[in-house]
Amino acid sequence: xxxxxxxxxxxxxxxxxxxSISCRSSQSLVHSNGNTYLHWYLQKPGQSPKLLIYKVSNRxxxxxxxxxxxxSGTDFTLKISRVEAEDLGVYFxxxxxxxxxxxxxxxxxxx
Amino acid sequence: xxKLVESGGGLVQPGGSLRLSCATSGFTFTDYYMSWxxxxxxxxxxWLGFIRNKANGYTTEYSASVKGRFTISRDNSQSILYxxxxxxxxxxxATYYCARDTRAMDYWGQGTSVTVSS
Numbered sequence: 001x002x003x004x005x006x007x008x009x010x011x012x013x014x015x016x017x018x019x020s021i022s023c024r025s026s027q028s029l030v031h032s033n034g035n036t037y038l039h040w041y042l043q044k045p046g047q048s049p050k051l052l053i054y055k056v057s058n059r060x061x062x063x064x065x066x067x068x069x070x071x072s073g074t075d076f077t078l079k080i081s082r083v084e085a086e087d088l089g090v091y092f093x094x095x096x097x098x099x100x101x102x103x104x105x106x107x108x109x110x111x
Numbered sequence: 112x113x114k115l116v117e118s119g120g121g122l123v124q125p126g127g128s129l130r131l132s133c134a135t136s137g138f139t140f141t142d143y144y145m146s147w148x149x150x151x152x153x154x155x156x157x158w159l160g161f162i163r164n165k166a167n168g169y170t171t172e173y174s175a176s177v178k179g180r181f182t183i184s185r186d187n188s189q190s191i192l193y194x195x196x197x198x199x200x201x202x203x204x205a206t207y208y209c210a211r212d213t214r215a216m217d218y219w220g221q222g223t224s225v226t227v228s229s
Binding site: 001037039041047048049050051054055060092094096099100101102103104105 | 146155156157158172174175208213214215216217218219220221222
């Protein structure tokens, strides 16, 4: 299976800061059809995960434009331009190019 | 509004069985793949498997960790997804989520908790 490695494990931030989370895959996530199926989810405390970004850089419906995704091949990044209190929780990257797998999560918390 | 609601979780003894349900609404159920994902307490998410849509014959795929023990099925007349879990082990204890699968899992249920313990 493809291993997804997220860093950091924990990311203390101040409100209004920019935050950046890295996700690396053990294999290329470029599908034979040319798409890269790398996605980002946010799980707030006590809630189910919610889709933020799909296929590397596409914001899901209703996701604020302070969230952006980038990357290619095996290296990907999620950026939050100005962290708000509602952004706190655990962020997971996931790939579905191969058998779906998830990263271990990055906890975004207040400094 | 897309809605997914899981049910059927609970306490079960090792070696036992449980069937989870996921009632859906707000979208044309037969058009979509549907996945099951679980999350042990405080741990990461694990994809368990999916069932394809009508266009792809409702066939299934499973992760190696549950293949042969878990079965995903769907009742398309009632828009309900199922997860039949057999020969349960302690390590199957987790919150189980159903999700609509468009290659990304775009909508999730609230989850149902399964505890495997004697």
